[in-house]
Amino acid sequence: MNARYPKFERREDDAAEGGCxxxxxxxxxxxxxxxxxxxxxxxxxxxxxxxxxxxxxxxxxxxxxxxxxxxxxxxxxxxxxxxxxxxxxxxxxxxxxxxxxxxxxxxxxxxxxxxxxxxxxxxxxxxxxxxxxxxxxxxxxxxxxxxxxxxxxxxxxxxxxxxxxxxxxxxxxxxxxxxxxxxxxxxxxxxxxxxxxxxxxxxxxxxxxxxxxxxxxxxxxxxxxxxxxxxxxxxxxxxxxxxxxxxxxxxxxxxxxxxxxxxxxxxxxxxxxxxxxxxxxxxxxxxxxxxxxxxxxxxxxxxxxxxxxxxxxxxxxxxxxxxxxxxxxxxxxxxxxxxxxxxxxxxxxxxxxxxxxxxxxxxxxxxxxxxxxxxxxxxxxxxxxxxxxxxxxxxxxxxxxxxxxxxxxxxxxxxxxxxxxxxxxxxxxxxxxxxxxxxxxxxDTHPSGDYDLVLSDDDTPLELSGMPVEDAYLAVLEALPHMDWPQARATLESIEADASENGREWSWGLLTLLLDRRYDIGYLRRSLWLDLVESSLIRTVSSATHSPCDHFVGQRTLGHHP
Known part of the structure; x- marks a missing residue:
């Protein structure tokens, strides 16, 4: 095909090893x-x-x-x-x-x-x-x-x-x-x-x-x-x-x-x-x-x-x-x-x-x-x-x-x-x-689960206040298969809000369990649910820098020594 073209040789001086x-x-x-x-x-x-x-x-x-x-x-x-x-x-x-x-x-x-x-x-x-x-x-x-x-x-x-x-x-x-x-x-x-x-x-x-x-x-x-x-x-x-x-x-x-x-x-x-x-x-x-x-x-x-x-x-x-x-x-x-x-x-x-x-x-x-x-x-x-x-x-x-x-x-x-x-x-x-x-x-690239984050007046969150982390996690698992997106989002917002009442450790523990474990999520799209859970966790962790709690390890205010 192109073998008729002139031949030449290149030096390999600049070869290096690695990955791309x-x-x-x-x-x-x-x-x-x-x-x-x-x-x-x-x-x-x-x-x-x-x-x-x-x-x-x-x-x-x-x-x-x-x-x-x-x-x-x-x-x-x-x-x-x-x-x-x-x-x-x-x-x-x-x-x-x-x-x-x-x-x-x-x-x-x-x-x-x-x-x-x-x-x-x-x-x-x-x-x-x-x-x-x-x-x-x-x-x-x-x-x-x-x-x-x-x-x-x-x-x-x-x-x-x-x-x-x-x-x-x-x-x-x-x-x-x-x-x-x-x-x-x-x-x-x-x-x-x-x-x-x-x-x-x-x-x-x-x-x-x-x-x-x-x-x-x-x-x-x-x-x-x-x-x-x-x-x-x-x-x-x-x-x-x-x-x-x-x-x-x-x-x-x-x-x-x-x-x-x-x-x-x-x-x-x-x-x-x-x-x-x-x-x-x-x-x-x-x-x-x-x-x-x-x-x-x-x-x-x-x-x-x-x-x-x-x-x-x-x-x-x-x-x-x-x-x-x-x-x-x-x-x-x-x-x-x-x-x-x-x-x-x-x-x-x-x-x-x-x-x-x-x-x-x-x-x-x-x-x-x-x-x-x-x-x-x-x-x-x-x-x-x-x-x-x-x-x-x-x-x-x-x-x-x-x-x-x-x-x-x-x-x-x-x-x-x-x-x-x-x-x-x-x-x-x-x-x-x-x-x-x-x-x-x-x-098949059409997974099951609803991905339409519709708004609704019926967005009553699941009541979790006062529960230990494991009990709250089990309560979410029991209710989640029957939730729609408005209630699911309201529940995550409630977990974030409860960080001030129950402490960030409680919210972090619950959100981490929801992020890491496998469970039935009913009619919801799993990837979108995990995205929302992770976003809630990120916001809760980030809030510690501008509103430190007792467990915060770091400089809470200018001049403070942890």
Missing amino acids: GVVGLASEVPVAGRHLFASLEQMRNRGNGKGGGVALVGLDPRQFGVDSRTLSESYLYAVAYLDSSYRESVEESCIHPNFHVDHIHEMPALETWQRDLTALDTQPPEVVCYFVRPREEQVDLFISRSLDVAIDPNDREAAKQEFVFQTTHSLNVEFYAKDGRTDAFVLSHGRDMLILKIVGYAEDVIRYYRLEDTTAHVWIGHHRYPTRGRVTHPGGAHPFGQGIDCALVHNGDFSNYVAVKDYLAQRGMEPLFFTDTEVGALAFDLHRRVYGYKMEHVIESLAPTSELDYVMLPEDKQEVYSAIQRTHIHGSPDGPWFFIIAQSEGPIHRLIGITDTSMLRPQVFAYQRGEVGIAFCGSEKQVIDAVLESLATEDKRFWRRADEYWNARGGSYTDGGAFLFDIRPTESGGKELVMTNKFGGVV
Whole structure:
């Protein structure tokens, strides 16, 4: 495919070891970039400031100055110019000869970055977004001269995608890889999607490129802690968008990087950025786009099923999986890793989380279903909760806890250890979240329980005053299955108010039991109930600082010595 291009070698002087921080979300309603701030800031310890990036899928065309048709049909060809003087050369040699340019959008940049973004040591590249369509005559020429045998020349769409892929590779070789130039490179070349990355932290990507109010249905944020490649260049940061219409990040490292690189070379794909994530992105694109595997088989090629899980599979799956493993096992990433992939699949906006079979990298999946649905995958539960808390402060359709959290078991015969969150269009013009596992089985994202916090005149709280903590807890458990939201909220407010009469220790003890233990909550949504319980506990604890009680250990007033 691109094996005909010049070869070169990079030094591995700047390789380092560590882990990465990742978070991804897929939402039925557009989410603004500012809602990832707290989540990404909490994960700074998972990066070292040498590489951060974000990916967006399901964009708002108005924010890029185009109409819906242009956004969905044109390739958003995002080029990072490390030396802006090369923009004219890139456009004259690579962009205009190969593409019809429907629109050009220059990403805004924070002019005061040196003052406001103190963690940035290097100015991020200038990014220009070209909305392009391949020129038909160039595609015809490409088919006659250079089309790989794996691509059907009669499949015009597949040929165009390969043409875009090859044009990107040619641009990256000429302006990034050859002779160590590093003047410009392509960030992404998908439809209705964008990748941005810098030498820095991921939240500074949002701030520098002024993405606070930019919305998307799918977001990925990534802090890089390099295990391979140049650590002081944005080209090595994640996400990687080498594949058409997709962006991939990962936490982990490959012990067989050279083997995967050789596997790709045998199939005409040549990595340029010298990172294990890049070869993972290329392998995903090779199997999905070039070979046309369905998603189950793409996941199997990356994370092959083994041992007992393989034995537990139906015989027909064993036969197919055996063929995949015999063909691709030497190209399967080995070592601990967790992939998060954002994908634009026509009208579907997709988030994918894939766990490797060793499960030596942290991963958490979650979803919340209220008036709207939202799903997550990330490095840790706290970063998911941070996004929900940010959303809940602005939008009452969200609350601070997900309905379900779980860890996937890589290669599991029950669900495959991988989940796909699709944001699909509905007949009414809205969006619907549909979750499936590796095998295509639909996972129910509609938990039971009422989440509508309606107001009512009948909000008489449960009488708990004077009861010991354990008795009060049992009284709440007995009454809760029969409560509606007005009475349940009134009861929590009463527990907070009783802190002054019964003492904060009483309220803390009761609220902690309600937060930590499992019990029947009747018609109420459990996640929302726990959110309200935790909020009551936080307010009660916080009140101790401005109104200390006898048990408060600390400075009650100025000059007081505890």
